[in-house]
Amino acid sequence: MIDRMRQPGPAQMTDDTLPDDGLRDRILADPARLLDDPEIMRALVAADAEAKGANVVDLRGLAMERLQSRLDRLEDTHRSVIAAAYENLAGTNQIHRAVLRMMDATRFETFLQDLSGEVADMLRVDVVRLVLETASPEDDPAIARLSDVLSVAEPGFVVDYVTQGRNVPLRQVSLRAVEPQEAGPYGARAPDILSEACLKLDFGPGRLPGMLLLGASDAERFAPAQATDLMGFFAGVFERQMRRWLS
Incomplete structure (x- = not known):
């Protein structure tokens, strides 16, 4: 009988194909x-x-590819959710620190000076401006001393500035990108401002409204698609502090 050499089948491996x-x-x-x-x-x-x-056709392989694709999408979504949660937490901490700093002031001038100093740094903005409407805007030495943070305007200025002359609802918080201006509420810093948060302020019955402007040189710092809950909270606290100073 002639011996037949066995050929390596699919399940067999020769010495040459074995890993080391x-x-x-x-x-x-x-x-x-x-x-x-x-x-x-x-x-x-x-x-x-x-x-x-x-x-x-390897149906199992195709199924694995689809499952891998779905897993990749789920992991991307998971990372996005985690990043958004950390960003929201960081934003909440910023607002809380700024609120506590505002509550520390014992004098009105100190309160306003803190806005353009430590509070602005905590909120990561370049300029903070408080605009107060008044029926008789006059030159006042106190306003002149605080001109880097405080300015006065005629009645109706807040509505006109926020709505920009359009027939749109007036919200407490408006976030948007802006074009550099040569003048305006930001004073000499106006050409540097590329986005802003406009916080409408209600000082109570019988008082004209005001507005707190947070200006940033980063065009993406404030945008209409961003949530406004934290800014609304900050505006509410600021209103209450101002009512105490104005009473």
Whole structure:
């Protein structure tokens, strides 16, 4: 009888195709490391598909690719949610620190000076301006001393500034990008301001309204799509502080 040489089948490997002993031992010792590596698993699946030939459709491989794609999208969403949560937490801490700093002031001038100093730094803005409407805007030495943060305007200025002459609802908080101006409520800093938060202030019955402007040189610092809850809270606290000073 003639001996027939056995040819290596699909499940057999010759000595030439076996991995070196060190690599093989490491794989056998900890196979989970291969399963946890998506790049290696994709390479193995691709190699298996090539071995089957072009006339074989690997439904399991297709299902794995779709599941991997869904997993990638879920991981992206998860990272976005986590980043948004950290950003919201950071914003909340900024507002809380700014509110506590405002409550520390024992004099009105100190209260206003803090707005353009530490409060502005805590809120990460370049300019803070308080605009008060008055029926008789006059030159006042006190206003002149605080001109870097306080200015007065005629009645109706707040509505006109926030709505820009358009027939739109007047909200307490408006966030938007702005074009650099040569003049305006920001004074000499007007050409640097590229976005702003406009906080409408209600000082109570019988008093004209006011407005707190937060100006930033970053065009993306304030935008209409951003949430306004924290800014609304800050405006409410500021209104109450101002009522105490104006009483």
